[in-house]
Amino acid sequence: MTAVDLPAVPRVLIAEADPWSRDLLKQVLLNVRCDARLDVCADGQQAATLLREKTYDLILADWELPGVDGLSLLRSVREQRRSPALPFILLSSRNDSASVREALPLAPTAYLTHPLNMESLTQRLQDLLLNEGESVYCEIPALAPGMTLPAFLERRREVSDGAPLRVDVKAAVQRSLGPEGLDLQQLEDQVRIDPQITAVLIAAANSAGYHGTPVQTLHAALNKLVPGQSMNLILGLALKHNVVLGDPGLVAYAERHWQLSEDSAEYARRLARMLELDHQRCYSACILHRLGDLALLRCLEDWRQAGGALDDEAIGESLDTFGAAYGSALRTRWRLPLELRQLIAATYSLEGGVYSREALVVNLATQMARLTEHEGLQELAGSKTARLLKVGLSELTRVRKP
Structure with missing residues (x-):
């Protein structure tokens, strides 16, 4: 899936247990697409519920999520056989070859290990959410009347x-x-x-x-x-x-x-x-x-x-x-x-x-x-x-x- 396939305003799900890592992912993503519609959650069960209720254009999920882990979420997404495949970035603290081999058959769009390489993550998000040379500008909302x-x-x-x-x-x-x-x-x-x-x-x-x-x-x-x-x-x-x-x-x-x-x-x-x-x-x-x-x-x-x-x-x-x-x-x-x-x-x-x-x-x-x-x-x-x-x-x- 390329950026041109995305709707004008992409919907993105971020599932990460650690609040500060979750906030970092949110900021990096909004720095690429300030207009993105974000759903952010801290556990895999909530992420699974959101995936049943909404249609997403990109998912970032940590393997070590409590409840339902990120690999299980990826497996569930791939079982839906969506075409083209839904972009799914799997994050993990596991960098051993056995873990990589376990994840690869499910075809994650990217497998990124902690601590994240910010430049690499930013480039991945730009490739997925922007057309070449494109940038998105978001105006600051005006104050509500009478505020x-x-x-x-x-x-x-x-x-x-x-x-x-x-x-x-x-x-x-x-x-x-x-x-x-x-x-x-x-x-x-x-x-x-x-x-x-x-x-x-x-x-x-x-x-x-x-x-x-x-x-x-x-x-x-x-x-x-x-x-x-x-x-x-x-x-x-x-x-x-x-x-x-x-x-x-x-x-x-x-x-x-x-x-x-x-x-x-x-x-x-x-x-x-x-x-x-x-x-x-x-x-x-x-x-x-x-x-x-x-x-x-x-x-x-x-x-x-x-x-x-x-x-x-x-x-x-x-x-x-x-x-x-x-x-x-x-x-x-x-x-x-x-x-x-x-x-x-x-x-x-x-x-x-x-x-x-x-x-x-x-x-x-x-x-x-x-x-x-x-x-x-x-x-x-x-x-x-x-x-x-x-x-x-x-x-x-x-x-x-x-």
Whole structure:
């Protein structure tokens, strides 16, 4: 089957158990055909039901699906003897010759193994969904009549796709590739200041496909994920809508939040090291504590592109009203570990009467980051947080030095 045989708007089924791999497949496909009608599911039984109810033009399914596996889905599709054969891309973590021999008689259009080669997958999708030289442009839907900014932001809160990217991911990955492959330490050094990348990799490392102790730091996430998977997830973020802000006013707000996150994270790292605490965990909590505000700014970019009016006052009011709620919703929906979410909450306030030393560190670090260059540390050194940590002006001065 060739692209010319497809309807004007193809219907595609993606069946993948891992939520982050599923999202990556969705983004790669929409980057090729932004107008595609997508059905996305996490188990083979649901995929089998959809295949009985609807007619598809392309299927991407993972062999290791729960319920009905991807190979069984492929077998069921081939038993229908559709002509021409329905394009079916089978994905799998199995790269042994026995598995390949088992799949080949069912004639998958492609057999791709994890971690996926993004360029290869993109080329396959282009061959199947586009005629040679063809591209598809999708207009941004206009706002519904009468839609207000608060109503728009409230609707988007539970489906926000996270923050804009601070780091040029393609350049970061390229600089991290060496003769021996992906250098994880180099990659961590390149991307650790980016809240979106940090949150996504930590969330992916805690997804259903990975077991063991909950991951709370970027370093642990990179070492738990397969290197190719980390690279794909990072590169996949660049495919998403509005990951680079275009409005100068929104960019200015994002720069302030990024800088506040980075400064507080660095102060937390230095304080934690000084006190012999988990400095990587403290760094992660601080780098993520403005994730909601940044995600909100990205949604404001959507509002602007859809034709909504936006000025500095509206941006400020939206951040005050929705920023914290966006952060809470994201951390819950992405299932960041409870211990990490509690530590992030400590950057804002200390509640109750018993505080962990890490909670005190991140709280003090964010207070330091909010000081202007003309404000001293004397008052902060006398604060309850500093007294509980038993750090004084001399220690804070050392932490604050460039």
